[in-house]
Amino acid sequence: MTAALPSLAARLDSLTGVVSLASPDAAGHRNMVQLVQLRWLAVGGQLATILIVHYGMGVRLPLGAMLALVMTLVILNLVSMAALRRRRGIANAELFAALLLDVAALTAQLYMSGGATNPFVSLFLLQVVLGSVLLDRWSSWAVVAVTCLCFAFLVIAYRPLALPASMDQSLFRLHVQGMWACFALMAVLLVLFVTRISGNLRARDAYLADMRQQAAEQDHIVRIGLLATGAAHELGTPLASLSVALNDWQRMPQIAQTPDMAQEVAEMQAEVQRCKAIVTGILLSAGAERSDGSKPTTVYGFFEALVAQWRITRPYADLHYDNRFGADMAIVADATLRQVIDNLLDNAFEASTGIVSLLVMREVDQIGADQLAIVVRDTGPGFPPDILANIGKPYYSTKSRPGAGLGLFLVVNVMRKLGGAVVARNRAGGGAEVIVTLPLAALALPQERAAPDGR
Template identity: 55%
Template sequence: MRGSERQHNLWYDRLRPAWSPTLSHDATNKNNLLLLVQLRWLAVCGQIITILFVGFGLGVDLPFLPMALILMALVALNVFSLLRARSQSALTNTELFIQLLLDVATLTAQLYLSGGATNPFISLYLLQVTLGAVLLQPWSSWALVALTALCFILLSLFFQPLALPHLHEGGLLQLHIQGMFFCFVLTAGLVVLFLIRASSNLRARDARLADLRQQSAEEHHIVRMGLLASGAAHELGTPLATLSVILNDWKRMPLFSKEPELTEEITEMQGQLARCKAIVSGILMSSGEARGEGMVRTTVTGFFDDLVAEWRASRSPRHLVFQNGFTPDAAIVSDLSLKQVIFNVLDNAHEESPSWMKVVTMRQGDNLQLTVTDVGKGFSQEMLAEIGRPYRSSKGRPGGGLGLFLVVNVVRKLSGTVSARNRPEGGASVTLELPLSSLSVKGSGNGH
């Protein structure tokens, strides 16, 4: 059991996803903070327009200087919030709570300077409570409710009364109703705008989490297959070694040495046996054993020249066109897992199109691009839609589709992409694109 557990840990370290729900939640918090910043800019513009209209349009004597200072503080808070949203550190619920508390504080200060609870814009507290209910955890949302209620009570007791123009009672009531109407329109518009955007952020987060869960399930599937493969490789080691000894003994026996045909067949069997042992060694290296031996420092051009030459020698395709157009060359570190991934793509193309295939490598900025083209029957639309899903294959045999599934997941682990398409003139092409940083000596520390 200890050997099995060790293999499991090695495979899991190589293939586990570099994500967590916490990271996705932090991204949602930062998106919501940016949305809060946008609403705050609207609030600043709305307050400026309202203050100017009430002060100069209605002739109400307002304390312009203190109100301007509060607006400047709100602008400074917004600038700080923008910088915070772009930082790398996680954004917590407490920080969002403090952001909304500062919004409540500035609103309370403006209301204190403009009539307190008699100001029709006091219902803007409901906007703060709505934001808190969506953005914050339950305890902080209820705390915000309690604080805004307390501010309402205090503003009904302590405030600076407004010097309103001399209007009769009906005129004052009409002015108050107009203020309430504008406040209602403003609050309703901002609430709808915020809820639509916040809901979009939440849906995007849920979709991202669903993709990550699917990716995690696929990578754990690879771990299980890796355990099976490495276990089978261990079990096959002994009988292969026994067969190798027997064939060597047979080749030295006079009975066989006198028969040239038998000797030739024994030599062929030894060659095939050596290939089987190489495959078993490759499986063990890819699963983590002899790991240092499996990693090779090379260049992109040298890697693909050697890889295609080896594949051509072992598979003997009828017609293979190879164009190594990667320039300028770059140093990389490769191991057997990367080599096996590309072998899988070449094997699939050769099986589908044994008469002709083409392999092209090129450089696209800081990425390596490999395209394998064939003249087979191509992919079905269902296959194109589910490229890289396990057991999705048009070959109709048990285990079909695992090769491309492994290709997609290993390439994704290296921060690359795999795409497939059908060619208009017939056949299909599969393109692998890998960032050179993930193949470099520095990047190989985590990727290999």
């Protein structure tokens, strides 16, 4: 089953090209968005402070140079927003450069407004905190070194403020008020942005942990595939011998003249042929023979052929098939998808006490893309709570035989590779239900659609 994945998975990747929202690249993207938003607040805060101090308090500032620096930050933000729309991944070096630009802008503004005597000089700590959260270790320490150097520079080199004579008596009080405003601003910004950034980093860590788990599961699947392929090769010879022996028995007069024995031999021959077909399917999925692994067909044609074949090999099953897909469309049917559905039907048949149902529908996902929905229901006892909690993990099963529980494990992993999803739940009226959804983009023929057949 696993070897049939690349054809559909590669086709889906070429159509989507979307980075997971929790991936490291996406986390860097969202962190850069946070920095851009923080810079917008800095622009607004600097502009308001400059105008209030210059016009409201009568402190003469180099208004032209300071406003030009604010406009530079605005241009930098517009360029950053355009870059964020064009690309998804943001590297550590880009975040580091953005923080250095913010430090440089803050240093220039402080240089023109009193240097280290300006109570807002403590805003350097905000850059240090952001660097420690966002950046790799070396770049975090680099931000610390740069901010320390900038602070030291502002101690010895700055443009003194030209304060009005009326402020001489209240200078210390104004400085304390400025320190309070700086503290309040830093506290609000830290809570607002650091919590968001920490959430992005937690999502990234969870994504990486999930990727490690998937890698371990894929390794497990590969081992299963190797064992299955070896067993299939070894079973080929005894199955061929049994088929020859049963053919000889069918021609023996003693058996041919006894209808009951002839019927039993015919049934045995059918079961041997079914076993040979299963072995052939394993070898095909493993890549031993791939000339006809993927075939163009339609949604209705694919499911009708699948249901007909399944009913032949399981004549005692009561399968209710309902296709509500709507207008038919051309698809590329891979053996992997057939095996996934066969696996679900087999599990439902083994668990069911009556009817097994297969429902096929077309749905629209949250982003408006069409997807194929496959619903398999049974009338059995349903999933125990511990099985539902571990859907997709190997060897969790209600069956007591060794090796049981691999069916849903393989289904979940195959659908994950194809960009789909699997949901298992118990029905209110009894029995279990497994819903498989798969983007139609992963199956559709390029620039082709089958004509509606009126169903």
